[in-house]
Amino acid sequence: MTGAGTTGALVEVDGLTIDFPTQSGTVRAVDGLGFTLEKGKALGLVGESGSGKSATAFSLLGLHRGTGAELTGSVRVAGTDVLNAPDAELRRLRGARAALVFQDPLSSLDPYYAVGDQIAEVYRVHTGASRKAARRRAVESLDRVGIPDAARRARARPHEFSGGMRQRALIAMALSCSPDLLVADEPTTALDVTVQAQILDLLHELRTETGMALLLVTHDLGVVAGSVDDVLVMREGREVERGPVDRVLGAPGRPYTRELLGAVPRLEAPGPPRTVSDPEILVSVDGLGRDFGRRGSRVRAVEDVSLEIRRGETLGVVGESGSGKTTLGRMLVRLLEPTSGRLVLDGRDITRLSERRLRPFRREMQMVFQDPASSLNPRRCIGESIADPLRAEGALTEREIVARARELLERVGLDPDWYERHPHEFSGGQRQRVGIARALAPKPRLLVCDEPVSALDVTTQAQVMRLLGELREEFGLTLVFIAHDLAVVRQVSDRVAVMRQGRVVEQGAADAVYDSPRHPYTKGLLAAVPVLDPRESAARRRARRALAAN
Amino acid sequence: MTGHLLRRLAGMVLVLFALSALVYALFYLMPGDPARLACGPRCNTIQVESVRGQLGLNDPVPAQYWHFLQGIAAGHDYSTGTSVQHCGAPCFGLSYQNDQQVTDLITQRLPVTGSLALGAMVIWLLLGIGTGLLSALRRGGLTERVLTLLTLAGTATPVFIVGLLLMMLFCAHLRWLPFPTYVPFTEDPEQWAWNLLLPWVALALVESAKYARLTRSSMLETLAEDHIRTFRAHGVGERGIVGRHALRGALPPVIALSALDFGTMFGGAVLTESMFGLPGVGQLLVRSVKAVDLPVVVALVLVTGFFVVVANALADVLYAVADRRVVLT
Numbered sequence: 001m002t003g004a005g006t007t008g009a010l011v012e013v014d015g016l017t018i019d020f021p022t023q024s025g026t027v028r029a030v031d032g033l034g035f036t037l038e039k040g041k042a043l044g045l046v047g048e049s050g051s052g053k054s055a056t057a058f059s060l061l062g063l064h065r066g067t068g069a070e071l072t073g074s075v076r077v078a079g080t081d082v083l084n085a086p087d088a089e090l091r092r093l094r095g096a097r098a099a100l101v102f103q104d105p106l107s108s109l110d111p112y113y114a115v116g117d118q119i120a121e122v123y124r125v126h127t128g129a130s131r132k133a134a135r136r137r138a139v140e141s142l143d144r145v146g147i148p149d150a151a152r153r154a155r156a157r158p159h160e161f162s163g164g165m166r167q168r169a170l171i172a173m174a175l176s177c178s179p180d181l182l183v184a185d186e187p188t189t190a191l192d193v194t195v196q197a198q199i200l201d202l203l204h205e206l207r208t209e210t211g212m213a214l215l216l217v218t219h220d221l222g223v224v225a226g227s228v229d230d231v232l233v234m235r236e237g238r239e240v241e242r243g244p245v246d247r248v249l250g251a252p253g254r255p256y257t258r259e260l261l262g263a264v265p266r267l268e269a270p271g272p273p274r275t276v277s278d279p280e281i282l283v284s285v286d287g288l289g290r291d292f293g294r295r296g297s298r299v300r301a302v303e304d305v306s307l308e309i310r311r312g313e314t315l316g317v318v319g320e321s322g323s324g325k326t327t328l329g330r331m332l333v334r335l336l337e338p339t340s341g342r343l344v345l346d347g348r349d350i351t352r353l354s355e356r357r358l359r360p361f362r363r364e365m366q367m368v369f370q371d372p373a374s375s376l377n378p379r380r381c382i383g384e385s386i387a388d389p390l391r392a393e394g395a396l397t398e399r400e401i402v403a404r405a406r407e408l409l410e411r412v413g414l415d416p417d418w419y420e421r422h423p424h425e426f427s428g429g430q431r432q433r434v435g436i437a438r439a440l441a442p443k444p445r446l447l448v449c450d451e452p453v454s455a456l457d458v459t460t461q462a463q464v465m466r467l468l469g470e471l472r473e474e475f476g477l478t479l480v481f482i483a484h485d486l487a488v489v490r491q492v493s494d495r496v497a498v499m500r501q502g503r504v505v506e507q508g509a510a511d512a513v514y515d516s517p518r519h520p521y522t523k524g525l526l527a528a529v530p531v532l533d534p535r536e537s538a539a540r541r542r543a544r545r546a547l548a549a550n
Numbered sequence: 551m552t553g554h555l556l557r558r559l560a561g562m563v564l565v566l567f568a569l570s571a572l573v574y575a576l577f578y579l580m581p582g583d584p585a586r587l588a589c590g591p592r593c594n595t596i597q598v599e600s601v602r603g604q605l606g607l608n609d610p611v612p613a614q615y616w617h618f619l620q621g622i623a624a625g626h627d628y629s630t631g632t633s634v635q636h637c638g639a640p641c642f643g644l645s646y647q648n649d650q651q652v653t654d655l656i657t658q659r660l661p662v663t664g665s666l667a668l669g670a671m672v673i674w675l676l677l678g679i680g681t682g683l684l685s686a687l688r689r690g691g692l693t694e695r696v697l698t699l700l701t702l703a704g705t706a707t708p709v710f711i712v713g714l715l716l717m718m719l720f721c722a723h724l725r726w727l728p729f730p731t732y733v734p735f736t737e738d739p740e741q742w743a744w745n746l747l748l749p750w751v752a753l754a755l756v757e758s759a760k761y762a763r764l765t766r767s768s769m770l771e772t773l774a775e776d777h778i779r780t781f782r783a784h785g786v787g788e789r790g791i792v793g794r795h796a797l798r799g800a801l802p803p804v805i806a807l808s809a810l811d812f813g814t815m816f817g818g819a820v821l822t823e824s825m826f827g828l829p830g831v832g833q834l835l836v837r838s839v840k841a842v843d844l845p846v847v848v849a850l851v852l853v854t855g856f857f858v859v860v861a862n863a864l865a866d867v868l869y870a871v872a873d874r875r876v877v878l879t
Binding site: 061063090091092093094095096099100102104107108109110111112113118121122125126157159170173174 | 775776777779780781782783784785786787790794795798799873874875
């Protein structure tokens with residue numbers, strides 16, 4: 001069963017249909033998909049969640065076997081008829097000729113074994129090499145993907161690696177047998193933007209060097225722009241559009257592709273101009289700090305942060321994971337008590353107020369959380385979730401509360417008659433609307449949004465952002481918008497604070513920070529953001545390489 | 551790690567200290583007259599008073615408790631009127647029933663209970679992990695359903711039923727095995743094992759049900775983890791996945807629980823020992839409770855407490871050794 005297929009392509013998918021049987025009937029994840037991928041080429045599979053892109057990627061390695069999914073059509077990879085090949089033949093394909101890199105590097109390695117041994121294991125399975133040779137190969141692979149001091153680090157366990165290093169280790173595992181095809185399923189989604197750029201650069205470099213083909217699965221159009229030759233846009237299991245990357249991104253032929261592109265927040269585009277007339281300061285923060293942990297293992301999450309937020313203004317807070325932005329946000333609404341510094345809300349020092357004394361201020365400051373799925377009580381209907389803060393306030397009668405909750409539902413774009421429904425009946429975007437309605441219920445003046453759209457698809461993200469923009473004007477809100485996505489932050493912010501390792505390294509008017517950043521960290525952050533223009537993306541990659549070479 | 555162990559040790563001493571105070575209060579200050587119990591039902595008032603004096607029951611309560619602790623820490627001497635008997639540390643006093651030293655009574659019986667616990671643990675681990683593994687791998691199939699039924703039956707059946715059935719079958723009917731009597735290991739290892747086989751199996755059958763269920767759920771959890779998918783996607787065979795990766799990830803909770811169970815068992819597998827007439831700690835406990843032999847009961851509670859506390863610490867350490875991500879602080 002080896003040798004080229006009919007067209008000599010490395011990957012040939014034809015009429016692929018994937019059905020998942022569920023309790024409420026069969027769900028068709030992929031519907032009649034077909035594409036080919038030539039040796040040494042790169043194809044980007046792009047789509048929103050539920051578009052069937054990951055299911056397609058997994059089917060190339062026959063990973064659906066044993067899961068109950070039903071596949072029809074044909075999938076040929078490196079001469080193997082994946083859907084019909086016997087298990088043993090499939091195992092010879094997996095890892096050796098076609099390898100897969102998964103989305104979540106944190107959980108994709110076995111926590112109980114040294115990283116090097118895991119790579120060596122895969123190498124031994126396919127080559128029958130000696131333990132010693134396999135270990136040497138593992139070190140080589142780790143070195144190849146840029147793990148410093150690879151011989152020593154090969155003996156470390158995954159939890160001793162950072163997220164980016166773990167993703168490198170997974171790539172090293174995939175490369176260990178020099179496969180012809182690398183399938184990467186959202187390889188950078190769980191990573192910070194600077195690390196994402198490094199991993200994408202690495203993939204690009206490896207591809208030019210080894211001549212392997214790449215199938216890159218992602219929801220992020222910016223990620224494919226600089227990394228693939230062709231793009232296939234998917235929606236609801238079907239192909240929407242396919243073509244060379246500069247054509248599809250530059251001159252999309254289909255309305256859905258245009259919609260998708262239009263929804264992508266642009267780093268270079270400032271948000272709609274606003275004038276914040278009110279010079280009065282609503283929140284003032286002076287030398288704010290917060291420590292976690294006890295004596296020996298004390299971690300300084302936020303250190304010496306000073307900010308002023310004017311009434312009606314929107315302050316964007318950007319930073320990578322672990323930069324302390326969430327901790328800062330929680331302190332601003334006093335969900336966390338600061339370890340040091342002063343927090344003044346509307347002229348009143350609330351840094352150390354007891355929970356009881358703080359209560360009258362609670363309604364003034366509200367928070368919208370990142371994960372709408374886990375920040376709503378799954379056993380309570382959404383109307384009640386919105387009504388709860390009003391009840392806590394105790395100023396309104398029950399009828400007024402329900403009426404107000406329904407009014408809010410309508411305002412955030414949901415049907416007021418859905419009051420009695422439970423969170424699981426809604427999509428991610430709708431749940432986040434509920435979260436916003438709940439935060440707005442007590443008519444706050446300060447609204448802190450912590451990564452409110454990072455769990456959402458780009459089109460949904462754009463809708464929620466638009467809603468937030470409208471509500472901000474309508475309710476006269478002062479907004480603190482925390483996100484890791486620099487483009488999203490630029491869309492809404494008047495001023496921006498850039499955080500790194502618990503400190504604010506740069507703050508100022510949004511346009512100034514984005515267009516002429518002063519701090520090197522801000523510059524690096526901005527340079528790492530993927531751009532939609534393939535040519536620009538290639539130019540940036542060259543610039544990054546030049547920077548690294550120096 | 552060393553810091554953790556030291557702090558743990560201090561904690562253990564504290565727990566045992568509190569336990570001793572509680573047990574002491576519970577048994578000696580309870581309504582009822584220890585002196586009369588110690589003297590026996592046929593004593594007259596004068597004899598009871600003399601025993602009271604010997605036991606120091608006329609002293610104030612704190613002094614009595616202090617005396618009790620002193621005995622455990624340093625031992626002390628008992629005068630029986632004519633001769634002086636030395637009771638070495640840890641001394642829990644003399645049995646009311648036969649004036650034997652409680653410590654001797656217990657140390658005589660510990661090997662029996664230890665033998666029972668050790669052998670049974672080996673069997674229940676093999677049986678439990680094996681069954682759990684099989685039912686996890688055959689998930690949804692007939693094998694799994696049968697195994698689930700068997701483990702459920704195992705959990706639900708008391709050891710005295712299982713033990714009785716086994717004895718009826720293997721000792722009375724088939725005559726393959728002797729009716730169990732304890733033969734010390736040092737005397738005749740073969741007879742030791744042969745005689746204990748039935749108690750081991752009876753105890754293990756009941757215990758293994760718990761381990762089978764734990765292994766099964768832990769295994770299924772591990773098999774669903776992302777890193778298992780990684781190795782599948784890289785062409786590692788099913789045997790390597792189950793043996794090297796899944797089982798390794800499923801075992802830490804099983805190891806921790808078995809350390810705990812092993813420790814608890816030293817307090818006496820009361821039912822099993824009584825069932826098979828094995829002269830272990832559990833049997834001693836039953837007899838002493840029946841006879842209100844307070845010094846023995848108090849000592850047994852403390853000894854059990856000691857083993858449970860040690861086993862707890864051991865379980866934590868083993869868990870941290872098995873799963874290196876766990877940092878003991």
